[in-house]
Amino acid sequence: MAKADDVEVLAVAGRSVRITSPGKVFFPERGDTKLDLARYYLAVAEPLMAAMGGRPVLLQRFPNGVGGSSFFQKRVTPTKADPWLTTTVVSTPNGTTSNALVAVDLAHVLWAVNMGCLGFHVWPNTAADPAHADELRVDLDPSPGVTFTMIREAAAETKALLDELGVASFPKTTGSRGIHVYVRLLPRWDGVEVRSAAVAVARELERRRPDLMTAAWWKEERGSRVFVDFNQNAPHKTVFGAWSVRANPHGQVSAPFPWSELAAIEPRDLTLATVPTRLAEHGDPWAAMTPQDLTPLLALHERDRANGLVDAPWPPVYPKMPGEPPRVAPSRAKKVPEGE
Structure with missing residues (x-):
């Protein structure tokens, strides 16, 4: 130097x-x-x-x-x-x-x-x-009134679902109030397919824990539940990276951690001052990350389609997508007159 x-x-x-x-x-x-x-x-x-x-x-x-x-x-x-x-x-x-x-x-x-x-x-x-998205990112986003204890519980539900499907997953804090659960993928699927899998995961988690988790895109429908933000997997969408430092006064890090620490992890403790020591003492929690098969998650998507579910809304910056429902909040949607 x-x-x-x-x-x-x-x-x-x-x-x-x-x-x-x-x-x-x-x-x-x-x-x-x-x-x-x-x-x-x-x-x-x-x-x-x-x-x-x-x-x-x-x-x-x-x-x-x-x-x-x-x-x-x-x-x-x-x-x-x-x-x-x-x-x-x-x-x-x-x-x-x-x-x-x-x-x-x-x-x-x-x-x-x-x-x-x-x-x-x-x-x-x-x-x-x-051409291929090789990561699926399950973003557990706190709606107003959601505590970090609820985020932890939602992360545990996410792991249980992915484990059931034979898909290995790895968590990190977001550096703020949420948790991201990552799945490294074989490079076989494009961003639209990965997003479809994420939509299916979000909907399945909502079915299993409607009291805790929601796949509702419109904020007015979420309540005080953890939003599983499937649109973080839309093509060309970036996500705040692992090991990156957030721009907050505490210098919090979006820090990977082992599932065994989920019950005790505290985002405020993971800073640019403390994370290097954790890493030196315990190693990389994502060291075992290997590419996974997306097929079991796409099977959930195909099941939902067979049951008549249409696509979920896309973010407003995207063009209208095939099969997408009207991109308007339910409270603003025009009501069809009776008899029509």
Whole structure:
């Protein structure tokens, strides 16, 4: 590590990555700096790259730390100073394309950190194989009134269903109030098929625990239940990545954890200061993650279709999709007059 003119130069992945203004405080409540953030990612490099290596990433930049303004950056262009940056063409739901950064190695991660990126929003496919989504992400999202105890219970129900279907799953905190349950997939299915499987999982969980979980897309129908957000699996949808640091005052991490810790896990305890120690002591909780077969989940989807269920609503940024019901909240839907 070299230092000159308020710049730290980190030797990583065969590159020299400059961290400018390394002493700039990014987390005022904790006092952690930009350099502390870079050192955090160095400390979790191996599992971080196992989780998102080779994937396009969306950068959420906070040039002045968590207390300042932020913006999303999808387009990245290699510069004269950093000609080695790797990008790939990604598409938005409306078909707009751009060149996104690829997390090829830790040098690319630290380059983004120097640009004020705290955490990474990750595509569900690799840059080398954009046609196939190789991750299913079950997002257990807290509606108003939902406690983290309820989120834990919903995660246990999700694991039980996936275990029953012979599908291995791996949890992480979101870095906020929810839990993501990941399934690594064989690269055989596209994003539409993976989303169909996620819709079926959400509906099955609601059937089993309607008191606790809901697949209702419209907020007015959810109540105080855990929403299983199937649309996090829509094509081109990014999800906040494993091992990424959230832009909150506590520096919370979206941290993988073993299922054995579900009953005790506390998101506030998982920060850029504590997670490296956990990793050093216990290893990567996702080390056993291997590609799974989506067929059992697609069978749930086919069963629902055979029983007359139509597709669930898509997010508003997507074009109208085949078989999709009217994209309007029930309270605003026009009522058909009696007799028609």
